[in-house]
Amino acid sequence: MVPLPRVIDGHCHLASSRCIPHGFFLGVAQNIARKMPRHAPPPDLDKLTRMLISQYEDHDADKLVAKMDEASIERTVLLAPDFSHVFDAQYSYEDVARQHAAVRARHPGRFHVFLGVDPRWGRQGCDYFEKAVDEYGFEGLKIYPPCGYSPSDAVLFPLYEICAAKGLPVLLHTGPTTPTLQFDTAAPSLIDGAARRFPAVNFILAHGGVNFVEQAKLMCNYRPNVYLDISGFPAVMAPGGWRAHLADLFAQGINHKIIFGSDWPVFSMKDDLKAMTAGLLEEGGPLARLPRPAVEAILAGTIESLLPARAQHPVSTAKAARHETNAREIASNEC
Amino acid sequence: MTTIQDNAAELPALIGLVQQVAYDLPAGYAISAGSRFVEDLGLESVNRLMLMTLVEQEFGVSLEQHMPALIELQTVGDTARFIGSLRAGR
Numbered sequence: 001m002v003p004l005p006r007v008i009d010g011h012c013h014l015a016s017s018r019c020i021p022h023g024f025f026l027g028v029a030q031n032i033a034r035k036m037p038r039h040a041p042p043p044d045l046d047k048l049t050r051m052l053i054s055q056y057e058d059h060d061a062d063k064l065v066a067k068m069d070e071a072s073i074e075r076t077v078l079l080a081p082d083f084s085h086v087f088d089a090q091y092s093y094e095d096v097a098r099q100h101a102a103v104r105a106r107h108p109g110r111f112h113v114f115l116g117v118d119p120r121w122g123r124q125g126c127d128y129f130e131k132a133v134d135e136y137g138f139e140g141l142k143i144y145p146p147c148g149y150s151p152s153d154a155v156l157f158p159l160y161e162i163c164a165a166k167g168l169p170v171l172l173h174t175g176p177t178t179p180t181l182q183f184d185t186a187a188p189s190l191i192d193g194a195a196r197r198f199p200a201v202n203f204i205l206a207h208g209g210v211n212f213v214e215q216a217k218l219m220c221n222y223r224p225n226v227y228l229d230i231s232g233f234p235a236v237m238a239p240g241g242w243r244a245h246l247a248d249l250f251a252q253g254i255n256h257k258i259i260f261g262s263d264w265p266v267f268s269m270k271d272d273l274k275a276m277t278a279g280l281l282e283e284g285g286p287l288a289r290l291p292r293p294a295v296e297a298i299l300a301g302t303i304e305s306l307l308p309a310r311a312q313h314p315v316s317t318a319k320a321a322r323h324e325t326n327a328r329e330i331a332s333n334e335c
Numbered sequence: 336m337t338t339i340q341d342n343a344a345e346l347p348a349l350i351g352l353v354q355q356v357a358y359d360l361p362a363g364y365a366i367s368a369g370s371r372f373v374e375d376l377g378l379e380s381v382n383r384l385m386l387m388t389l390v391e392q393e394f395g396v397s398l399e400q401h402m403p404a405l406i407e408l409q410t411v412g413d414t415a416r417f418i419g420s421l422r423a424g425r
Contacts, residue, residue: 032381036388037355043388047399051384054402235379267380268406271373 005296007277009076010303011171011206011231011261014103015064015268017056019080019096021087025052027178055265061103064264065110071273077112077261077303078103079171079206081144082125085118086181093117094128101136112311114140114171118147119155126158133166139311140169145190146181151203152193164200169306171204171229175211188216188228195223202306207232209249209258217249220257227302228254231261234271243279246286255294259303343419345394346412352389353411356382368412376411390414396421 017025029048036043058064061078068076080100082093091099093116100113115138117125132138141163145151151172163170174188188205189212195203208216208228219226230246238245249258262276271279277299280287287295304312350366357366359377372378378386387398387405396418398405408414 032384035381036385040355040389041392047391048384048388050399051387051402054399055406057403275373
């Protein structure tokens with residue numbers, strides 16, 4: 001019997017309402033309210049917002065770890081975007097960092113953290129990001145361009161310089177989000193300037209396999225240091241549904257650039273983590289027809305290779321060399 | 336296995352609400368107690384939240400404190416029974 005491939009979730013969030021401002025949830029609730037049946041009484045927006053927030057009470061990640069275990073997910077990258085520059089936030093980016101560090105300490109070996117710091121916090125924010133990386137061992141930078149900046153804006157360069165020096169990847173949100181934020185700074189092609197200027201930094205287009213996919217896959221194909229993740233796939237706007245959409249994406253010759261991500265807890269009311277991984281791997285599922293090395297790379301290998309060396313959980317030199325060989329095989333064997 | 340006797344009195348009205356939010360329901364599909372929200376009805380998270388809002392309006396119950404339990408319910412029948420227990424004050 002062929003063992004199941006290892007899974008590292010490359011895009012996940014701590015379901016903690018302390019880390020996400022009320023204004024973010026309010027925007028999501030506004031969109032839900034617009035979708036309500038026309039003859040139904042208008043929903044109470046505050047109540048709807050509270051119902052959304054009530055799904056974000058897993059502050060210590062105990063529930064998440066249980067769900068990861070059910071789904072045989074070995075490790076998870078927690079993304080901690082900084083919304084504190086654009087929303088009134090309960091937690092500052094320092095508080096968010098401390099909470100994520102506490103989660104890592106509570107569940108050793110299960111989480112990596114990509115911390116967000118809005119670049120407009122300037123030198124102070126930049127210094128804190130570096131301190132958090134050094135003190136907590138965080139493994140990447142999360143940026144959220146819908147907060148109102150291009151991912152190639154010079155204001156981000158000091159943060160990218162830290163990432164270049166420390167071998168950290170940068171993950172950036174692409175595509176629409178809560179309607180209270182800006183969408184025109186969320187196109188994948190906007191990373192081009194930064195990707196050229198910082199060739200030693202690897203950039204991951206979050207939701208790139210779901211939003212603006214044509215742009216995202218071209219960036220991945222032609223920029224060596226640009227990758228995409230498939231987080232958000234259960235809700236992809238594609239006529240054939242997510243299975244057909246991903247099967248098409250996996251046939252484009254860029255599987256060595258594609259990373260699995262669940263975007264938990266965003267889809268926790270639709271598919272839990274086990275349903276997501278099972279749906280990808282099941283007979284007839286989008287991963288079922290791919291060569292084993294490609295499956296392993298999408299589900300774990302590629303995100304693992306982008307983490308700083310200290311975080312790649314005992315990877316020997318020989319193993320690392322094998323991974324490089326696998327990556328080359330995938331590139332040459334893809335359908 | 337779900338039986339007629341298992342079904343809560345809330346089931347018929349709940350099925351009516353589910354029909355309002357299940358936009359991608361296959362033609363001719365009859366929603367029953369055993370219908371699963373994701374696999375059979377194709378409900379997204381958004382649709383399930385809409386459903387809960389409608390349930391509150393229809394049955395006069397508050398679901399805010401019960402969201403973690405509601406998320407784990409897989410079928411229409413399970414949800415009808417849950418609502419029944421809330422209404423009965425259990």
